[in-house]
Amino acid sequence: MAAPSSTRAGTVRMSADERRTAVIRAAVAEFAKGGFNGTSTATIAGLVGVSQPYLFRLFDDKKALFLATVEYGFQRVEQTFSTVTEGLQGHEAIHAMAHAYQDLLDEDSDLLRIQLQAYVAAHDPELKPHIRKFWDSLDSLVRGITGSDPEVMTTFFARGMLCNVIAAIDLPRERYFGDFLSEDGRLVECEICEAARQIGPGGTAAGSTAAPEDPVTPGATD
Amino acid sequence: MAAPSSTRAGTVRMSADERRTAVIRAAVAEFAKGGFNGTSTATIAGLVGVSQPYLFRLFDDKKALFLATVEYGFQRVEQTFSTVTEGLQGHEAIHAMAHAYQDLLDEDSDLLRIQLQAYVAAHDPELKPHIRKFWDSLDSLVRGITGSDPEVMTTFFARGMLCNVIAAIDLPRERYFGDFLSEDGRLVECEICEAARQIGPGGTAAGSTAAPEDPVTPGATD
């Protein structure tokens, strides 16, 4: 295993794929803050320690970079859902997902904020079809777990969007979700449960938040 | 009543207040599309038929213009809620608000989209306190009607945020709300009803959508 060589400026030299991954990771944080129009490619490049023009050899243009970043964000959410629902079904699985998503408020609010950024960026006709695709993918995943129960689907996504807004404007989470938390901070009862209980085995969910695997580099040794 | 005189370029001459109103109305549409960073002051100025520098005599800077526009958007929503709940209380009032908000999807989706734009713009520390104030104002209004019932509050705002996203990425409204519509297109049953029924008089709501008065010019003769 050759030691990674470094360029003149001290930057470690990587394969294009590795660099792309690094860029996307940094871009999540920046785009989550500034959105598509409020984030410069120079800022992202600076964050990963690479020159601004080099970004355009890794990505066709800014939109491609943005889309790759948003896709990564959605994938991480999907992976979180997949992880926390492993071995669960029906009510318990839904409960676990809702719980996990709310926990992202504390653990990785960038994932929530970049979703909102994606939605507003969807005004661009070039971006919109891709962003709808990401949404649909998430919808499919959840739909499979809820059994397409329309009430549960609506409530689940509605509450998710409220989480996103809470993250964006930094509202205290307890304002809208606090009453469903027990003293250990875990979600114990909610309307999703109410509806979900009808479609699967009941009981108190054993939902715990798993640190989501990174979908950009499936087998990466960080 | 003197006929409005026109300037050399054919633009009608207005009082500063009237012009500010006109600017804000145009700005709603533009900011709803492009957001704070994606909308140029020149575009807005062009839309109202005024030179770009003149905007800065009507508003301190771009942020002030944006905030005035967002405030206007929130006020219109509040006014819609006030109008449709007139004479109603409890379950019926909540139902009417939920109904009215969903109807904005078809009637004035800019009001929903500019909300999302406000939320993402709240990353700016100068804007955030104002935007939270707008949110809190809306929260108070709804809270007064729900009697602060936490479950209803959460469900109501959650569904509202889902509406916003549906407007932004142009999802078919039926996907998440369609099952609660009867053949005449009106909302007939939803979870909000379920929860709301507990806090007020039951029955089928007679909610209808009122065209909201314009809060920018309270007594304007358009």
Add this chain to the structure above:
DNA sequence: AACCCTAGTTATTGAGTAATAACTTACTTC
């Protein structure tokens, strides 16, 4: 050692954009 491929750089351009300054035109009022 000559070649080639890939990672990366510097320099530059051209367009867009918020904001300022200084000027002009119209209405009002004495």
Add this chain to the structure above:
DNA sequence: GAAGTAAGTTATTACTCAATAACTAGGGTT
């Protein structure tokens, strides 16, 4: 009708930013 005030303009600045072009350097392979 002169003077003041309020509405609006043109011209300009200082800056940011995406994207291109052209160049450099490292590491294999033959």
